[in-house]
Amino acid sequence: MKIEIIKCLTDNFSYLLINEKNQDACVVDPGEAKPVLEYINKNSLNLKYILNTHHHGDHINGNNILKSKFDAKILAFEDDKDRIPMIDIPLKDNQIWKDDIFEFKVIHVPGHTSGHICFHFFNEKTVFTGDTLFSLGCGKIFEGSYEDMFNSLLRLKVLPPETNVYFGHEYTLNNAIFCQRFDQNNSELNKKILNIKKKLDSGFPSVPSTIKDELNCNIFLRAKNQEEFSKLRDLKDNF
Structure with missing residues (x-):
């Protein structure tokens, strides 16, 4: 499965997942249709599925155009059926969904929104x-609680360390400055920041990261308990 990073809006990432044997594709979180369409048309792809992590407009605004042009099926969390229009395949927590080479497990991670999922x-x-x-x-807490977000991150922390992490926004440099302020003696973090700066200076996105890198460097994942996490989240909200 090939993963193509598609930059959308100001700092959003959408992702095209491509079966190179037959050119079938899925798109994750199309914040706008135009750049996704351009890549699909240029490479003669057949868009079959639209995967939404949550209902915010900057992650679903391209849904309708892409669905109408390709008759693509929208997959999203079952509890978001009233907030993400035209869901074709509602998903449940821990469900394993598969079509050809596209196979994923649904991880429900409330906090940013109540219906947020990861694929x-x-x-x-x-x-x-x-x-x-x-x-x-980590994301701002809009609809959940500190406990929700802390527990959601715990679910992601236990994924295999080599897992590649494809996230929704290019916030990495700002996040790095915050992490470094409160974890300045972390040599792994300082090394990662240098690599991030090299990527960005060369015109490349900072995505993907890995679970291993985040466990070593991400101050929110390194928080020892919910109380520590909550204090960090408050500090970041005012950073």
Whole structure:
């Protein structure tokens, strides 16, 4: 399965997942249709599925156009059926869904929104985390509680360390500055920041990260308990 990073809007990432044997494709979180359409048309892909991590507009605004042009099926969490229009395949927590080479496990991760899910493509050692886990950060808590988000991150922390993390926004440099302020003696973090800066300076995105990197460097995943996590989340909200 080939993964193509599609930049959308100001700082969003959408992802095209491509079966190179037959050119079938899925798209994760199309924040806008145009750049996704351009890549699909240029490469003669057949878009079969639209995967949404959550209902926010910057992750679903391209749904309707892509669905109408390709008759693509929308997959999203079952409890978001009233917030994500035209869901064709409602998903449940811990469900394993498969079509041809596309196979993932659904991980429900409330906190940023109540219906947020991640897509764990376990065969490819890849997880799409939307706005729950970022490189060196985590999502703002809009609809859940500190406990919800802390527990959601615990679910992601136990994924295999080599798992690639594809997140929803290019927030990594700002997140890095925050992490470094409160964890300045972390040599792994300092090394990762240098690599991030090299990537960004060369015009490349910071995505993907890995679970191993995030466990070593992400201050939110390194929080020892919910109380510590909550204090860090408050500090980041005002950073």
